[in-house]
Amino acid sequence: MGAHEIVIAAGSLPTRDELVELYDAVGWTTYTQDPELLEAAVAGSTHVVTARYGEELLGLARVVSDGATIAYLQDVLVRPELQREGVGRSLVQAALEPFERCRQKVLLTDDEDRQRAFYESLGWTEIRDHGDGSLRAFVQLGG
Numbered sequence: 001m002g003a004h005e006i007v008i009a010a011g012s013l014p015t016r017d018e019l020v021e022l023y024d025a026v027g028w029t030t031y032t033q034d035p036e037l038l039e040a041a042v043a044g045s046t047h048v049v050t051a052r053y054g055e056e057l058l059g060l061a062r063v064v065s066d067g068a069t070i071a072y073l074q075d076v077l078v079r080p081e082l083q084r085e086g087v088g089r090s091l092v093q094a095a096l097e098p099f100e101r102c103r104q105k106v107l108l109t110d111d112e113d114r115q116r117a118f119y120e121s122l123g124w125t126e127i128r129d130h131g132d133g134s135l136r137a138f139v140q141l142g143g
Contacts, residue, residue: 005053006051006082006090007052007053008090009052010047010050019035019038020032020038022057022058022059025079026078042060042075044064045062045063046062047062047065047098047099049091049095051082051091058082059088060077061076061092063095069103070102070106071104071105071106072107073095073105073107088118089122107124
């Protein structure tokens with residue numbers, strides 16, 4: 001399957017079954033334990049882009065944003081057999097395109113070398129490596 005055959009687009013949300021299949025394929029089973037909640041999260045996102053080959057969902061990226069000052073990149077997924085083929089890069093670029101003027105773009109991701117290398121290749125900086133160390137990041141997980 002060549003990258004030129006894959007279509008990156010916004011405008012139509014994946015079905016619940018497609019979401020569960022994709023999230024399961026990348027091992028994000030915490031999300032798929034409650035398919036209704038997963039579907040609501042994706043539908044409630046500010047901007048969702050998908051990667052498809054024909055009708056088959058190959059990847060997804062979504063952003064939650066106020067559209068002016070902050071854009072939170074949430075969930076970048078690509079089927080494992082297509083990772084490292086440029087699909088993730090295309091998804092991130094398309095997902096963030098409407099938020100180019102937002103001052104802050106943030107994300108949380110797993111502490112894996114591949115994750116760090118991927119986001120750094122897109123120009124992201126880990127908070128602890130940013131500038132003079134004047135930034136802090138906090139998170140509260142659970143619930």
